Amino acid sequence: MQTADILFLLLGLGVFGFYLGRGRALAVANPLGGIRQLHSLPSYYGMHIVICALIPSLLLFGLWIIFDSTVIDGLVMGSLPETITPSDNASYSLLLNKITNVASGIIPATGQPQALVDASAYKLYLENLSRWSLTTLVLMVSMSGLVWGRFKVQAKFQARQAVEKVMQNMLFGCACLAIFTTLGIVLSVLFESIQFFRSVSVYDFVFGLEWSPQTAIREDQVGSSGSFGAIPLFAGTLLVSAVAMVIAVPVGLMSAIYLAEYASKNIRTFAKPALEVLAGIPTVVYGFFAALTVAPFLRDLGNDFGVSISSESALAAGGVMGIMIIPFISSLADDVITAVPQSMRDGSLAMGATQSETISKVVIPAALPGIVGGIMLAVSRAIGETMIVVMAAGLAANLTANPLESVTTVTVQIVTLLTGDQEFDSPKTLAAFALGLMLFIVTLLLNIFALHIVKKYREQYE
Amino acid sequence: MNNKSQVLSKIQSSLARRNRAEARFRWYGRMAIFIGLLAVALLFIDIVSKGHGAFRATYIQLDVRYDQALVGIDNLTDAEQLIAGNWQALPKSALRTYFPDVSGRSDKRKLYKLLSNGAGFDLKDRLVADPSLLNRIESVWILADDDIDTYYKSWLDGNPYDARMSDKQVKWIHQLHQEGQIALHFNSNLFTRGDSREPEQAGIRGALMGSFFTLVLTLLLSFPIGVSAAIYLEEFAPKNKWTDFIEVNINNLAAVPSIIFGLLGLAIFINVFHVPRSVPIVGGLVLTLMTLPTIIITSRAAIKSVPPSIREAALGMGASKYQMVLHHVLPLALPGMLTGAIIGMAQALGETAPLLMIGMVAFIVDIPGGFSDPATVLPVQIFLWADSPERAFIEKTSAAIMVLLSFLIIMNTSAVWLRKRLERRW
Structure with missing residues (x-):
């Protein structure tokens, strides 16, 4: 039976169980003198049966689905005769792939070694067995839950408490998913990074000046050295982010100040959402804009003035990224500026200061922690931004501080290292996870620090 | 007394400067808003000006004869024959009929390049949908190649892009245009097809x-x-x-x-x-x-x-x-x-x-x-x-x-x- 069919069947059992429980509760209550004599409302008895019938069976179902292919593969590979048992990881997965392909008929069985054909037949047999035992087991568990729940329906049974307890646990589980996600991120980048740092030392990675992630296919290949020094990538990332900030901070900040302090209500209701449109545009669109409009424009402009500007310059990528970040800064700054108490402005204006003096000498200093926090969040955003740089920045690592030249960034390298066809455990792909780890640590520190500042500032004026 | 008036005059004289600073500050604010809005406008104008053309595609009208012998099939319900059939022969022969005086291998190849290389399969689909067309002549609007599409659209806009066109192809296009056999139609392929290596056949x-x-x-x-x-x-x-x-x-x-x-x-x-x-x-x-x-x-x-x-x-x-x-x-x-x-x-x-x-x-x-x-x-x-x-x-x-x-x-x-x-x- 297909997985979807099993799920539908379980759903049907659940609906049936609900009405069964409710009906049973009403039947129990009738001779006692109405539902007043029940501990809980009848629908809670129904819900209790649904929980008994579905939760254990769904858990079993999920675990089975997750683990069955691993178990089957292990059994199949274990059944192979000694002579063709693979020695290392790569040939193991190659052989497994071959068996899978023979089993599903992608590769014809004729001409393959007999042991392989046997193994694929065994695999098919196991898969079939697994599917049928899953169906029967899940349905049996569900049915027995149903029956058990049915017997629990009694006037004194505290159905509401039982149901609410399960619900509480489910809500708690959903809330904990955030922790598991963080844990998953940390574990996934950490494990692969540790593997990477076995072949490349941490020192070489963090302080190395040369990045050329080529690994040799043959021993004697030219240029096979493969150096993983990440400094040029960090420098490139910082350069692009700096260009972005040079554009986004003044424009974002000034527009926030204008909207919060000067603009009439009409301008505010029009300009604020119009600026926020920029925040809703997907980054891939910005990337397209940067690569096909801004970069050629800058290159031609440079040609007119006799300056050579690379068509993958940090200026184009960073500039467009700056535009993307404008609304981010302006809305954060707007929040903190409007949070500054009016009495502080009034005091300054009453002393004869002009509005701009009030803003630059009173409002901004008062809002500064919040603004700095906002800018730090924006920097973390710029560092982690991927699509714009993938499309508009270069691929070659280039240690330079000149924004007119082409640089590459951490995120660009992660994408190029992982979208190719390499095997998974080569240093080349593992390097991507090490870069991911760096990226995660840096953005995490920035975020924690910025959120801390913003929170502290908010408490100050509340 | 003298001191007080001095202070006053100092304040008076600085007032103009402070007011100018105030006005300048306001202008910075306006500029910032303007830059932000300009970016929004530029982005949308750029995308729309580049993309609006894609909703229409160039089609060429030709008289196609669904010649059984040319394709090499005898049974339209046989799936294997449909796969093996030489469907590309249909648009090619239609082109040769329309331009009878084209000869020579390279010229012919250029001629065939006028149409999308999926044209034969489109004709196959038409034929399968309506088997009575077999061995009859039908006038069909056939999808043009992407280079032709680019050239024709840019030529209609008065700024022809012919870097990927040969002189002969340009001549043929103009002939087709004069005879009303080439036109832009709504590009339904964009919304009905999957990805393709050929731009004219690619859809979303x-x-x-x-x-x-x-x-x-x-x-x-x-x-x-x-x-x-x-x-x-x-x-x-x-x-x-x-x-x-x-x-x-x-x-x-x-x-x-x-x-x-x-x-x-x-x-x-x-x-x-x-x-x-x-x-x-x-x-x-x-x-x-x-x-x-x-x-x-x-x-x-x-x-x-x-x-x-x-x-x-x-x-x-x-x-x-x-x-x-x-x-x-x-x-x-x-x-x-x-x-x-x-x-x-x-x-x-x-x-x-x-x-x-x-x-x-x-x-x-x-x-x-x-x-x-x-x-x-x-x-x-x-x-x-x-x-x-x-x-x-x-x-x-x-x-x-x-x-x-x-x-x-x-x-x-x-x-x-x-x-x-x-x-x-x-």
Whole structure:
């Protein structure tokens, strides 16, 4: 039976169980003198049966689905005769792939070694067995839950408490998913990074000046050295982010100040959402804009003035990224500026200061922690931004501080290292996870620090 | 006395300077707003001016004779014959009939290049749909090649781009134009076909369906989970270290770069749980984790905005805490939560980077029909096309961006509308 069919069947059992429980509760209550004599409302008895019938069976179902292919593969590979048992990881997965392909008929069985054909037949047999035992087991568990729940329906049974307890646990589980996600991120980048740092030392990675992630296919290949020094990538990332900030901070900040302090209500209701449109545009669109409009424009402009500007310059990528970040800064700054108490402005204006003096000498200093926090969040955003740089920045690592030249960034390298066809455990792909780890640590520190500042500032004026 | 007037005159003289500074400051503010709005306008004008042409494609009208012998088939219901048939012979012979004086190998090859290399299969589909056409002559508008399309459109605009055209082809196009046999029609291929290496045959249907399946899964997972988490944190969570830890995690996840979620998907879902690559299931899972913080944060705000008096009234009437939440708080907070969900979905629809990591970047021609078919999504399709060297893909990319942006605009305006319409102010 297909997985979807099993799920539908379980759903049907659940609906049936609900009405069964409710009906049973009403039947129990009738001779006692109405539902007043029940501990809980009848629908809670129904819900209790649904929980008994579905939760254990769904858990079993999920675990089975997750683990069955691993178990089957292990059994199949274990059944192979000694002579063709693979020695290392790569040939193991190659052989497994071959068996899978023979089993599903992608590769014809004729001409393959007999042991392989046997193994694929065994695999098919196991898969079939697994599917049928899953169906029967899940349905049996569900049915027995149903029956058990049915017997629990009694006037004194505290159905509401039982149901609410399960619900509480489910809500708690959903809330904990955030922790598991963080844990998953940390574990996934950490494990692969540790593997990477076995072949490349941490020192070489963090302080190395040369990045050329080529690994040799043959021993004697030219240029096979493969150096993983990440400094040029960090420098490139910082350069692009700096260009972005040079554009986004003044424009974002000034527009926030204008909207919060000067603009009439009409301008505010029009300009604020119009600026926020920029925040809703997907980054891939910005990337397209940067690569096909801004970069050629800058290159031609440079040609007119006799300056050579690379068509993958940090200026184009960073500039467009700056535009993307404008609304981010302006809305954060707007929040903190409007949070500054009016009495502080009034005091300054009453002393004869002009509005701009009030803003630059009173409002901004008062809002500064919040603004700095906002800018730090924006920097973390710029560092982690991927699509714009993938499309508009270069691929070659280039240690330079000149924004007119082409640089590459951490995120660009992660994408190029992982979208190719390499095997998974080569240093080349593992390097991507090490870069991911760096990226995660840096953005995490920035975020924690910025959120801390913003929170502290908010408490100050509340 | 003298001193006082000196101070006064000093203030008077500085007043003009201070007022100028004030005016300058205002101008900076106006400039900043102007730059922001200019960027919005430039972006949209640029995309629309590049992409509007893609909604129409060049077609050439030819008299096609569905010659049985030419194709080499005798039975239209035999699937094998349909595959083996020489369908390209049909448009070629139609071209030779229209331009009888073209001779020589290279000239003929140039002639055949006028039409899309999928033209024969389009004619096959016409014939299969209407078998009575066999051995008859029909006048058909046939899709032109992308180079012809680019040239013809640019020529109509008065700025011909003929870098990839030979003189003879230009001559033929002009002849066709004078005789009214070449024209622009609505480009239905864009909305009905999957990806293709040939720009004129490429469409966004496959990517749209991929986005659809991915988003449905994302919504089905992230909305219930996000709302449950928000309910727990707002209504039930005890004030302790663990709850604080959950909150810190949610706030941080909201700011983690999206590409990191892609690494998570690759390492956990694909390498540990062996979910197949490139399918909407794994895309949906990754986007769920990515949009959860957004949905949790907005849902919490919505729950917070329900006044405590409602809760107290429900509890006072004897409702249990769960009854209070499910019967009173949740319905009142739902509009705000839906708004958050739509915003989260809009974010997920535009997301590209994590999907590159989990292999949704493959070249997929078939239109996905379910959650486990290999698929790509609209933003990734845009990325792929933007990388293609063919000039005609620029137009296609911009058109795909226009479609993506219109979906986003619809989603965001409906979120705003929903908030204005349904949210109650207390």
